[in-house]
Every structure is written in C-alpha cells, then in structure tokens.
Amino acid sequence: MFSDPKQLSKAERICRVVELIPCGQVSTYGRIADYAGLPRRARFVSQALRQAGNANIPWHRVVNSQGKIALAVGSTEYFNQIERLRAEAVVINTGRVNLKQFLWQPDAATLIFSLPF
Numbered sequence: 001m002f003s004d005p006k007q008l009s010k011a012e013r014i015c016r017v018v019e020l021i022p023c024g025q026v027s028t029y030g031r032i033a034d035y036a037g038l039p040r041r042a043r044f045v046s047q048a049l050r051q052a053g054n055a056n057i058p059w060h061r062v063v064n065s066q067g068k069i070a071l072a073v074g075s076t077e078y079f080n081q082i083e084r085l086r087a088e089a090v091v092i093n094t095g096r097v098n099l100k101q102f103l104w105q106p107d108a109a110t111l112i113f114s115l116p117f
Helices: 010-020 029-035 042-052 076-087 108-114
Strands: none
Touching (some): 010 029
C-alpha cells in the first residue's frame, strides 16, 4: 500500500492506527495521536480523518476525550456516526459513548507488531 513504512506521513500514520480499532470499540483523538507517535496532536487527528474522507477508514470509531461525538449535533455526519456505532453494538446516550465500556485499549504487542513505524 505504501512504499516505505518509515516514510509514512503523519496522516497515514493516523489512518493506520484508526484501522486497528476493532468493531464495537472506540478510541479518542488524543489516544490515536499518541499511538501514531504524535502526542498532543488530537486536533491534527481530526483534520487528518476529515481529509481522508470515508476511504475505508473506520473514522466513526473515534470520539473526543469525554466519549462525545465531536461532530456538530444534528448534522448529517453526526447521525451517520451514531448509526455506524450502533450498527457495531456500541451504546450511545445523548451523543456520548461510555469509555469505560467501549474504549479500545490495545496491548503493546498489538501496537508494536501491527504498526510499521
């Protein structure tokens, strides 16, 4: 898919991490940034996912640090994310996911052996 893993752009690294989130679980923008080697770049994660569009990346599995859907309440995208998460059996109450129940917490081996950077 990519030529040299060491030459992945920051956005490509983010997408690779998001692709690892299992169905029925979520992660946060900040955690994705950390896993991609971009600490304190949560806003960049949001921008990268927006630019990637729906390119087979499970963007809907990413929420903010409080478990809230970060899209504009009432927007088409907001309802799309809710619908996709519910289709994966993620419970959403008033636009929020219970992170204690649904937060993806990969072990070190998963990250080390699944990411090429």
